Amino acid sequence: MSQNEPGPVLDPIDRVSEIIFGVLMALSFTGALSVSTAGRQEIRTLLFTALGCNLAWGLVDAVMYLLRTATDRRRKKALLVRLRNTENEQEAYRLIQDALPQLISNVMPPAALQALHRSLLAVHEPPHKLVFRDYSAAAGIFLLVVLATLPVVIPFIFIPKVIVALRVSNLLAVAMLFIGGAALGRYARGKPWVYGLALSALGAALFSIIIALGG
Template identity: 50%
Template sequence: MQGTELQKRARVLDPVDRVTEVIFGLLMAMTFTGTISVATGGQEAERTMMYAALGCNLAWGLADAVMYLLRTLIERTRNRTLLASLRSGTDAAGQALIAEALPPRLSAAAGAEELEALRRRLVAFAGTAVQPRLVWDDFIGALGVFLLVVLSTFPLVVPFLLLDETGLAVRLSNLVGLGVLFISGWILARYAGGKPWQGGVALAVTGAVLITAIIALGG
């Protein structure tokens, strides 16, 4: 039971998926903060853009949370179906199913003996397979996905709350966004075993190009 809970937590907190959620939410918010620079000015227009950015990320976060639950349910149903096929099929068919489920490089490296040993272990494990249903931890994970997307908006909004000059607030907001992108790139590169500073710079530069394109296109 404890192992199952740890696996669920690991999936919820997977660095690539979670950092990607933050990046998506951040870039979506930047679309609106970039639009402020070409809007016809005024505190009312600025406030409208802030509400639009928050509302957009709320909608995106909700949709992403629902997709997380749907993906979790589909994965568990597929796993149960795979285990059932292993139990009812022949040895050769079971090995083929396992080879198909493995990444291509691992499948090519594994021989018939390794595939058969894995097939036997999975058949023995089939009696304790997880049922394809959602549990409380899955909804906690979905809430985490929702919060990651929504909260990524707020670092960009803070300059507009503290500064009266819209132009300066836009530039500072973009700098904050680039800083968050740099940190995200740092985390991803470190997770992948690369050079963190190179990953941070690469993602920040990519973000700068995207921001420029957003502003040039009028948001």
């Protein structure tokens, strides 16, 4: 319920998800490039289009994050109001259980629910407005989507031969997916290299689907 929660502005899942999204969006443009007919003008157009697309989608993702955060915060505030207006303890416990993750809710004993109920009633009602931390997270999302474009498109700037630039671009994209998967693996207390390989394979599959669908 606190607005001053410790820890990073974005959790690892959010960060990796935005990077993957940015990489796949950029790959959808580079993957459609014809290595046999592409000229410098076509490549320049591709680079600006890929960057522009990720700028737009980074902005959309950032706005949707703010909307989701504001909605979630309003929901928490409404829960506190309902708990304070509910005289029936069983109804209050049901409200708390509905708000908890199912794994925790299923094993929480009545004594713990009672203690949590008392604690929630003593909590100061949090503000539902967005704060600086929320805007910082939204800015981080925007930057992650945009910056994820760069490793995919930069090879086309510095490598004149299109086929070589494309291969380097694809290798960098796979490396980014592997690193992102490894980060998720560490976060999930699993084997980073397994998660890295799995995310690389998943990214390749998603990229194939995107290209097949004309994306």
